[in-house]
Amino acid sequence: MSTAVAVLAGLAVGTYGLKAAGPLVLGGRRLPAWLDTAAQRLPAALLAALVVVSTVADGQELQLDARVVGVLSAGVLLRVRAPMAVAVIGAVAATAAVRAVS
Amino acid sequence: MAFAVAPFGLVFGVACADAGLSWLDATGFSALVFAGSAQFAAVGVLDDGGTALAAIGAGLLLNLRSLAFGVVLAPDLEGPLWRRALLAQLVIDESTAVATLQEGRGGRRYGFLAGGLAVFVVWNLTTLLGVALASLGDDFVTDWGLDAAAPAAFLALVWPRLVGPSGGEGRRIALLGAAVAAVSVPLVPPGIPILLATVGVLAARPEGGR
Numbered sequence: 001m002s003t004a005v006a007v008l009a010g011l012a013v014g015t016y017g018l019k020a021a022g023p024l025v026l027g028g029r030r031l032p033a034w035l036d037t038a039a040q041r042l043p044a045a046l047l048a049a050l051v052v053v054s055t056v057a058d059g060q061e062l063q064l065d066a067r068v069v070g071v072l073s074a075g076v077l078l079r080v081r082a083p084m085a086v087a088v089i090g091a092v093a094a095t096a097a098v099r100a101v102s
Numbered sequence: 103m104a105f106a107v108a109p110f111g112l113v114f115g116v117a118c119a120d121a122g123l124s125w126l127d128a129t130g131f132s133a134l135v136f137a138g139s140a141q142f143a144a145v146g147v148l149d150d151g152g153t154a155l156a157a158i159g160a161g162l163l164l165n166l167r168s169l170a171f172g173v174v175l176a177p178d179l180e181g182p183l184w185r186r187a188l189l190a191q192l193v194i195d196e197s198t199a200v201a202t203l204q205e206g207r208g209g210r211r212y213g214f215l216a217g218g219l220a221v222f223v224v225w226n227l228t229t230l231l232g233v234a235l236a237s238l239g240d241d242f243v244t245d246w247g248l249d250a251a252a253p254a255a256f257l258a259l260v261w262p263r264l265v266g267p268s269g270g271e272g273r274r275i276a277l278l279g280a281a282v283a284a285v286s287v288p289l290v291p292p293g294i295p296i297l298l299a300t301v302g303v304l305a306a307r308p309e310g311g312r
Contacts, residue, residue: 021173023172023179023186029177029180031177044275045279047279051256051280054253060290071254071257073254099244
């Protein structure tokens with residue numbers, strides 16, 4: 001078995017175990033009340049964390065680069081009620097433009 | 103969301119080709135593991151000459167947050183065991199984010215399925231495409247600014263939570279999550295900051311004495 005296949009098998013099984021632990025053990029049952037109300041906050045925190053990490057993280061380093069300009073552009077577009085697709089395209093264009101001139 | 107992950111799928115395919123993996127291996131990763139950051143980490147370790155155990159360890163560490171996501175999504179993923187088992191494969195950042203934004207169980211299931219399946223299809227197709235186009239070179243994503251697509255998409259998704267009547271609380275929560283994530287990036291391995299932000303907010307006491 002090649003190394004790659006061993007990694008694939010191990011990672012696939014391990015990752016699936018992590019993903020499935022919740023649904024398989026708890027599926028359909030309501031979460032305890034405190035966890036349920038706490039989970040209402042999850043989307044905002046998760047998405048905000050994802051925005052930050054995907055904008056300024058490079059592995060374990062913080063790196064400010066053209067992505068910041070892209071995300072700020074998206075923010076401006078969203079502020080004036082642009083739809084998601086426009087905001088994403090605007091972000092990509094702004095980032096590419098900054099990289100092209102620097 | 104699905105289009106935002108497309109460039110990363112391409113890059114993953116290219117990375118696999120660079121590391122000497124076949125298209126079968128690359129597809130296996132994208133279909134069976136289906137966790138972007140874990141896939142990149144594992145292939146990165148392999149590329150650097152690491153052992154299989156190191157690659158698996160890196161990938162799983164990055165994916166610890168899947169455990170938290172699965173627990174939170176569990177009430178909406180009910181049904182026979184085989185169905186829950188099948189749906190669990192689709193647990194990723196994007197499907198969790200889209201699902202938890204919806205009101206009501208039906209909406210959340212739809213959001214989970216739509217987000218999960220759309221990303222699954224695009225991710226796997228672009229992985230294949232990436233392996234085929236391995237001559238694109240490392241700079242393809244950055245030259246075209248495509249690495250700003252995912253953060254912009256995440257921002258667009260959270261935006262409704264930041265404005266409107268409950269926007270004040272939404273902004274506070276978002277700020278807390280963002281701060282925890284930002285501060286922890288240099289301190290812990292990749293993937294963990296997301297976990298910390300998520301779990302940190304889950305565990306925080308509700309505001310006020312209600």
